[in-house]
Amino acid sequence: MKKYLLAPSILSANFACLGKDVKNVLEAGSDMIHFDVMDGHYVPNLTFGPIVLKSLRNYGINAPIDVHLMIKPVEYLIQQFSLAGADFITFHPECEYDIDRTINLIKLYGCKVGLAFNPATPLFYLDYVLDKLDMILIMSVNPGYSGQKFIYNTIEKLYQVREKINKSNFDIPLSIDGGINIKNIADVAKTGVDIFVIGSTIFNSLNYKKTIHAIKHAISHV
Incomplete structure (x- = not known):
């Protein structure tokens, strides 16, 4: 059976008790954490910076963080x-004039590199940097806010990226972010997605463990 990873987006978490909330969602069965950084310039929202990430590490959060x-x-x-x-x-x-330089800088500082594509962003960038990537993230909403409705046109985009990855023979995880819920996750999983970034569906639920179990059950036979 294919291994899927769940990456809750802390944009939807309870910031009054962020460390505890993140710990709870990991103990409930999540695999990694998605950390949304917004500047109020590229997207119309302002979120959080490195000090919040550092505070999660200091709290004892050891899971992978994207x-x-x-x-x-x-x-x-x-x-x-x-x-x-x-x-x-x-x-x-x-967001950068020199994508290669940015990729190399991320690697220089010891991190893995992901490249993210908005719903309207063309995929031709992948033709030049696919061999340098450790993850490809497809946005299924326009970035900026949590709780948005899934844009179904991105399903075709996911198929296209999966085909590019398969033809390249590189082992690059494909991630999806935006509007994922129990009702649509099976359709998304069929495209070959590896990592599901899920925010409000998990963090707004009353029982993280029950919700994550339902999500995993929905994709278990895809």
Whole structure:
């Protein structure tokens, strides 16, 4: 059976008790944490920075953390997030003039590299950097806010990326972020997704363990 990973997005967590909330969602069966960084410039929202990530590490959160940079420019925060404890640093290609340099800088600081694509962002960037990536993230909502409705047109985009990965023979996880819930997750899983970033569906539920079990059950036979 294919191994799927669940990555709750802490954008939907309870920030009054963030460390405890993240710990609870991991103990309930999650695999990694998705850390949404927004600057109020590239996207119309402002979230959190390296000090929050560092505080989670200090609290004892040891799970892999993917820092998703929805900021422009990117490079000035790479070192800070790597030192704070990021495992992956994922950025959007339109946020940097020199994508190769940004990828190399992320690797220089010891993190794995993810490249993220908005629903309207073309995939041609992959033709030039696929061999350097450790993750590809497809946005199924327009970035900026949690709780948005899944854009079904991105299903075809997921199939296209999976085909590119398979033809390349590189072992690159495919991740999906935005509007994922129990009703649509099976359709998404059929495209070959490996990592599901899920925010409000998990964090807004009354029982994390029960919700995560239902999510895993929904994709267990795909």
